[in-house]
Amino acid sequence: MVKVGIVGGTGYTGVELLRLLAQHEDSEVVAITSRAEAGRRLDELFPNLRGYYDLAFSEPDVDLLASCDVVFFATPHNVAMHLVPELLAAGTRVIDLSADYRIRDAELWSQWYGEPHASPELLADAVYGLPEINREQIAKAQLVACPGCYPTAIELGLIPLLESGLVEPSNIIASAASGTSGAGRQAKIDNLASEVSGSFKAYGVGGHRHLPEIEQCLSLLSGSDVSLTFVPHLLPMVRGIHATLFARLNKPGEQSIEDLQRLFENRYRDEPFVDVLPNGTFPQTRAVKGANHCQLSLMIPQQRDTVVVMSTIDNLVKGASGQAVQNMNIMLGLPEDRGLRQVGLLP
Incomplete structure (x- = not known):
């Protein structure tokens, strides 16, 4: 034990x-x-x-x-x-x-x-604890730095594109929104129900602390410096993150949405906690609530030069504590899904 x-x-x-x-x-x-x-x-x-x-x-x-x-x-x-x-x-x-x-x-x-x-x-x-890129290093680590919630959602959405060199790394945009639990349990006026209910707002637009973490991870993956414009938002709900990611294709027209769909499906085929949805299906935060899952989908709107990736996680599970338990399982040689078999809560 x-x-x-x-x-x-x-x-x-x-x-x-x-x-x-x-x-x-x-x-x-x-x-x-x-x-x-x-x-x-x-x-x-x-x-x-x-x-x-x-x-x-x-x-x-x-x-x-x-x-x-x-x-x-x-x-x-x-x-x-x-x-x-x-x-x-x-x-x-x-x-x-x-x-x-x-x-x-x-x-x-x-x-x-x-x-x-x-x-x-x-x-x-310290090993960066995103299993989808560092599983072997995590297994040998004594100290694991568990990724932040926004970084997890954003990085999982961009990994296949940057690993394959299909997008321009110097001009990526992430517009992401989180529930109020992402701000922690301490009392803050801005997080009172009467303040957030029925409202939606951006914050940290001038610079959020998760930005250098995300750029560091993605730059290592791409082999060149990644420049990210990251704008977080506050959602009037308790749990969940929805990240919408925009990246410009290096050679627009050469890759169809079907090609990119196969790229994502092949990259995450053996990942127990990443689910690439069928083409034309878009993720919802409620589908991953309480579960250690990330759901992804992608589109090339109007078949132009920008690929849009949508990524959802529960910020407290795959974005924090669930991913931490996943790391523990890997470090100790236990089944990776031990203690993490929860199904998302609906409604």
């Missing part, structure tokens, strides 16, 4: 980890930390977990966490980078759901997060 620790268990990604791991036959959560809730029973804060766990939140204790086989960090940025070095030294495997180890360049990380990185020596060793 895999012993699991979770640092930062009171947020949405923390409770989503607990929900998924409660159905994981090969794991046992033995420690969950929260300074603010230390001593409080888990099921008092999260009544949906009643009967699944007999645990209370505790103060972060490095010795206790180091006794675990795997530790998840479901924390804001600036937490994991202070504790991870000690856990790695103790031989514990770490999966970080925050942004602390996603960007390889420490100076670039500091530019976007406004402070020096506390353990920059580990950035080169």
Whole structure:
């Protein structure tokens, strides 16, 4: 049985980890930390977990966490980078759901997060936890940086096009919209139901922290610098991301939509959590709600020079905690879908 620790268990990604791991036959959560809730029973804060766990939140204790086989960090940025070095030294495997180890360049990380990185020596060793491109590296990793939610939806939608060199990498556009849970569980006026209900707005237009992560991943895939215009939006719903991606074909007219459909189907044929929909069918966020799936579809509108890819995920599952469990399974040699067989919730 895999012993699991979770640092930062009171947020949405923390409770989503607990929900998924409660159905994981090969794991046992033995420690969950929260300074603010230390001593409080888990099921008092999260009544949906009643009967699944007999645990209370505790103060972060490095010795206790180091006794675990795997530790998840479901924390804001600036937490994991202070504790991870000690856990790695103790031989514990770490999966970080925050942004602390996603960007390889420490100076670039500091530019976007406004402070020096506390353990920059580990950035080169952290494996970017997108299984669809790094499965072999994840299997050998001690430290995995779980991708962000927007990056997951956008990267999965663009990987086949950039790997094959079919699109111009210097002018890609991503217009993506997320439910309110993407902003976390802390109280914010902008996320109140009365503020978001019946409304739709853009934010972070001048620069979003996920941008350098996305450009880094896609540039490595394409072999040249990728320049992305990324505009996120806030949807008046709790879960889900819908990303609409626009890329200019290098040789318009040479590839039909049928050609690109085959490209995507062949690229993801053996991927358990990526579903390329039939041509002419468009993904919906509700179809992936609660599931560790990404659904994709694509079109070449009016047969011109731009391919449009649509990508949907649940931001808390494939965009965070589900992908983290998927990474754990790969790291430990378990079936990749262990604990992740949930079907999307309808309605």
